[in-house]
Amino acid sequence: MKTVYLDNNATTPLAPEVIEAMFATTDLYGNASSMHTAGRAASEALERARIAVSEMINASSGSLIFTSGGSESDNAVFYTAKSLIDEGSQRNRILVSTVEHPAVIETVEALSSQGYRIDYIPVDAYGEVLPETLERLIDETVLLVSVMSANNETGTVMNIGELTRIAHRAGALMHTDAVQAIGKIPVDVHSWDVDYLSLSGHKFYGPKGVGALYIKNGVPFRTFVKGGHQEDGLRAGTYNTMSIIGMGEAARIVMERLDEDSDREWKLREKLRKGIEETIPQTHVNGHPEHCLPGTLNISFPQAEGESILLYLDFEGISVSTGSACATGSLEPSPVLLAAGLDVELAHGSIRFSIGRYTSEEDIDYVIEKLSPIIKRIREISTR
Amino acid sequence: MSTQNSPAWVYTDTVKDHFMNPKNLWTDDSYQPDGEGMVGSMACGDQMRVGITVKDDRIETLKWQTYGCASAIASTSMMSEMAIGMTLKEAYNLTPESITDHLGGLPQHKFHCSVLGDKALRAAIDNYLERQDKPNPYKASVAKIICECKGITDQRIEELVKNKEATTLDELRDITQFGTVCGKCRFKVQQLFDEYKHIYNV
Numbered sequence: 001m002k003t004v005y006l007d008n009n010a011t012t013p014l015a016p017e018v019i020e021a022m023f024a025t026t027d028l029y030g031n032a033s034s035m036h037t038a039g040r041a042a043s044e045a046l047e048r049a050r051i052a053v054s055e056m057i058n059a060s061s062g063s064l065i066f067t068s069g070g071s072e073s074d075n076a077v078f079y080t081a082k083s084l085i086d087e088g089s090q091r092n093r094i095l096v097s098t099v100e101h102p103a104v105i106e107t108v109e110a111l112s113s114q115g116y117r118i119d120y121i122p123v124d125a126y127g128e129v130l131p132e133t134l135e136r137l138i139d140e141t142v143l144l145v146s147v148m149s150a151n152n153e154t155g156t157v158m159n160i161g162e163l164t165r166i167a168h169r170a171g172a173l174m175h176t177d178a179v180q181a182i183g184k185i186p187v188d189v190h191s192w193d194v195d196y197l198s199l200s201g202h203k204f205y206g207p208k209g210v211g212a213l214y215i216k217n218g219v220p221f222r223t224f225v226k227g228g229h230q231e232d233g234l235r236a237g238t239y240n241t242m243s244i245i246g247m248g249e250a251a252r253i254v255m256e257r258l259d260e261d262s263d264r265e266w267k268l269r270e271k272l273r274k275g276i277e278e279t280i281p282q283t284h285v286n287g288h289p290e291h292c293l294p295g296t297l298n299i300s301f302p303q304a305e306g307e308s309i310l311l312y313l314d315f316e317g318i319s320v321s322t323g324s325a326c327a328t329g330s331l332e333p334s335p336v337l338l339a340a341g342l343d344v345e346l347a348h349g350s351i352r353f354s355i356g357r358y359t360s361e362e363d364i365d366y367v368i369e370k371l372s373p374i375i376k377r378i379r380e381i382s383t384r
Numbered sequence: 385m386s387t388q389n390s391p392a393w394v395y396t397d398t399v400k401d402h403f404m405n406p407k408n409l410w411t412d413d414s415y416q417p418d419g420e421g422m423v424g425s426m427a428c429g430d431q432m433r434v435g436i437t438v439k440d441d442r443i444e445t446l447k448w449q450t451y452g453c454a455s456a457i458a459s460t461s462m463m464s465e466m467a468i469g470m471t472l473k474e475a476y477n478l479t480p481e482s483i484t485d486h487l488g489g490l491p492q493h494k495f496h497c498s499v500l501g502d503k504a505l506r507a508a509i510d511n512y513l514e515r516q517d518k519p520n521p522y523k524a525s526v527a528k529i530i531c532e533c534k535g536i537t538d539q540r541i542e543e544l545v546k547n548k549e550a551t552t553l554d555e556l557r558d559i560t561q562f563g564t565v566c567g568k569c570r571f572k573v574q575q576l577f578d579e580y581k582h583i584y585n586v
Contacts, residue, residue, distance in 0.1 A: 305429060307453035311403065324453065325429045333429065348429040381409050382451045383422065383431045 003317040004363040008356030009152050009180060009296060010321055014246070015205035015357070021249035022207065025242050032239040033230055042241050049248025053212055056251040057178070057197060058188040063215045065231040066244050070179040071103035073198030073213035074146075076224035076235070077175045078107045080196075081144040083222035085116060091143035091172065093117045097129045097158075098339040099151050101177055105335075108146075121147065126288035127156040127340040134166050142172040149181035149197075153323060153336040153352055154287030155296025157185060161192045168193065173219060179203055179211075183254045183357075184262060184293045195219040201243065205357060206250030210243035257357070265295035265355045268364050272353060273297055275368035280375050284346055286337060295355035298323075298337075300346040304378040306333075309351055312374040318367055323350035395454060396488035402458035407465050410435055410447035417447070419515060421507020424500045425585035430456050434504035436467075438512055443467050443475050448504070452497065455490050459483050459498035467505055476509055476522040478502045496579070503583060530572055533565035538576055545580035553577055 005013070014022075025045060030038025032046050046066075054064045067073045078094070085092045096108050098120045112118040121129050121137055129147050138145065145167040150157045160176050167174040175196040178187050183204030189197050195216045202208040213235075215221050221234060228236035254261075276299060277283055286298040301309065306324030313320055323334030325348060332338075333347035342350075353367070393400055410433065417435030424431035430452035437445045446464045450456055463483050467475045480499045484490045490498055506526075513520045527537035540560065541550075550556035556577060557563065563570040 303426075303451060305451055305453050305456075308403075308457065311454050315404065344427040344429075348426070380411050381406065381449055381457075383426070383433045383449045 001317045002366060003319070004359075004366055005319045006353045006355060006359065006363070006367065007319045007321050008359075009155075009203075009293075009352065009354035011202045011208065012205045012356055013358065014207060015250060015253055017253055018206055018246045018249045022242050022246040025245045028241055028245075032241055033228075042239070046239055046241055046244050049244045049251075052248040052251040052255075053199075054214075056182070056187070056254050057199070057214060058190045059214050060190065062189070062217045063221075063232075063234065065213050065215065065235045066239065067211045067213055067225075067235060068209055068237075068240075069202070069211035070101070070177065070198050070200035072225070073200075073211050074101070074103040074175075074177055075107055076213055076221075077144070077146070077196045077198070078104070078111060079224040080220060080222045081173075082111055082116065084143060084220055089143055091141055093119060093141045094144045094146070095119050095121055095134070095137060095142055095172075096146045097121045097123060097148065099123050099127055099129075099154075099156075099336045100146065100148055101152060101179065104146055104148070104177060117141075121145075123156075123340055125341050126291070127151055127154040127286075127336065128288055128291060129158050129163060131159060131162045131166055134163055138166060138170040138172060140171060142167075142170060144173045144175060146175040146177070149176045149178040149187060150185065150293050151287070151336060152180045153334060154298050154340065155180075155293035155354075156288040157181070157291045157293060159291075160194060164193050180293065183250075183258065184265070184295060186258065189214055189216070201247035201250060204250050204254050206247040207243040210240055210247050212247070261357050262294040265357075265359070268355050268359055268361065269295055269297050269353075271361070272355070272364050272367065273299070275364065276371060279368060279372040286340070286342060286346075286350060295359070297353045297355070298350060299353070300342070300350040301375050301378075302345060302349055303382040304349050304375050306349055306351060308378055309349070309374060312378070313351075313367075313370065316370045316374075318370060321352045321354075323352070324348045394491065395458070395494075398462075398486070398488045399454065399458040399490065402461040402487070403454045406457055406461040408445075408447050408461070408468070410449045412447075415447050417445075417508070419508045419510070419512025421504050421509075421511050423503045423507055423583050424452075426451050428582055428585050429453070430497060430500055432456070432460060432500040432504040434460075434501070434508045436505070436508045436512060438472065442469060442471050446505070446508075448501070450500075452500070453494075455494040455497035456500060458487060459490070460501035460504075462486050463501040463505065472509055472512075473522060473525075476506055477526055478505065496582070499579070500583065530576065531560070531562040531569040533569075534561050536560045536562050536569075536573075541573065541576050542580050545577060545586060546584045548586055550577075551586065 028042040032042040164174040197214040200211040284300040306322030325333045337347040420435040422433040527539040544550040
């Protein structure tokens with residue numbers, strides 16, 4: 001059966017170049033922290049990967065520490081904020097947007113339940129954090145602002161440069177979770193001027209279970225994973241050499257192909273959007289029409305429930321995701337879509353198509369062909 | 385992308401069959417049921433409509449529509465096959481548990497998606513008896529006592545929620561005095577209260 005993978009925001013396949021680079025490291029078994037030749041060989045390869053990942057986000061100075069992925073990177077930043085408050089910082093408020101990934105939302109909820117002051121920055125109808133909203137909420141009590149670079153569900157891209165300027169004017173630190181942005185839009189820590197940035201290897205055709213945290217020179221950091229001297233004591237744990245090298249190779253390809261990939265993905269996304277709008281009545285595109293990741297199309301089908309759409313598509317070999325409650329096991333649909341003010345029924349009937357580097361024109365034609373009879377059929381048996 | 389052997393599906397093969405080929409769908413506008421009932425809401429993510437025709441006190445035909453997920457579609461399809469031919473009394477006593485058993489089970493967190501079919505069926509039977517001006521002997525017979533101290537049934541709780549007489553748990557307590565003696569029913573009452581609020585979208 002033909003298979004079409006349109007869930008690249010959930011995770012991406014390994015790039016063939018990455019697989020090759022990772023297999024080439026199987027003899028680099030030395031512990032990269034060891035002084036002997038085997039250790040130094042691993043360490044050199046690992047440092048080359050660090051340079052590639054740093055270059056990808058234009059981090060010419062500052063630290064880039066390797067982590068187990070985006071969730072750990074996010075957790076490490078909030079652990080730092082918590083530690084600073086515990087140490088008696090005059091600033092004791094943390095601001096995060098309402099559409100952050102659970103790695104941020106659940107971490108600050110845990111802090112909130114321990115008595116830390118957390119406030120949420122609302123988004124507009126496109127799911128974007130508007131600079132004026134942050135301006136209104138920020139004051140000299142804010143220690144840290146955290147806003148994602150782009151949203152995983154709607155694809156809406158935030159103006160991190162402007163938000164960072166506002167945070168800095170008020171004297172606050174700025175973190176951005178760039179997990180969804182890397183490999184899709186230019187990510188530049190130098191021009192954005194952020195203090196912390198999280199990224200994850202498996203969202204840009206690298207391996208799973210590896211990521212990084214960028215920390216600007218001179219900003220505070222408190223070690224979250226303790227137990228060893230790796231990363232200058234900033235993050236303990238024996239280096240995951242093979243995965244780090246894979247992520248380095250993935251970063252190298254991103255630098256080479258970013259413009260080409262994002263142009264292609266946007267064309268395919270628009271082809272899919274138009275194809276759906278031409279063949280299916282009553283659809284509703286979610287997220288920002290322009291400030292949007294090139295390959296993300298989040299679209300709602302009234303009178304059709306998301307999990308049903310997802311599973312009927314799965315029978316045709318097509319992988320997508322949904323904001324419906326039924327796919328998560330909770331009774332509430334996607335909090336991200338609800339935060340953007342979307343009607344509950346539209347959230348239940350939302351499908352996210354995320355196009356990637358390996359999506360073809362034929363894939364999109366196939367999805368357009370299969371989707372319309374599925375929606376028609378579901379609507380025929382719907383209660384209205 | 386390479387095609388690999390399919391890994392196990394989230395649901396059983398029976399669920400898959402009913403999801404792919406739902407039985408007794410109500411797609412024909414000319415269907416004239418003797419009774420019909422609708423429960424749930426689009427906003428809650430699931431809504432169900434059931435229509436029945438009755439002959440000699442038995443369900444002769446049953447047709448249904450749904451806005452819902454795979455579990456809701458499959459369990460209602462299964463329910464429709466089970467209910468046709470049953471006496472009204474048997475049909476009234478169909479439980480979500482017996483429907484999911486026939487489906488070979490549902491994942492734990494999907495069970496709540498399967499509780500609408502039998503409720504819509506009971507609503508259709510109620511509606512049929514009402515239209516016929518017949519007494520409804522079944523309603524009381526399926527009631528389960530939840531609070532033994534105060535003799536409060538699940539049906540009483542359902543009615544209070546459905547008619548918006550109890551919109552909060554506190555209001556329900558003021559009206560019924562549930563849980564005020566031994567207190568052991570409190571958790572169960574809260575669960576039912578939440579479930580009915582979901583089903584009737586209040």
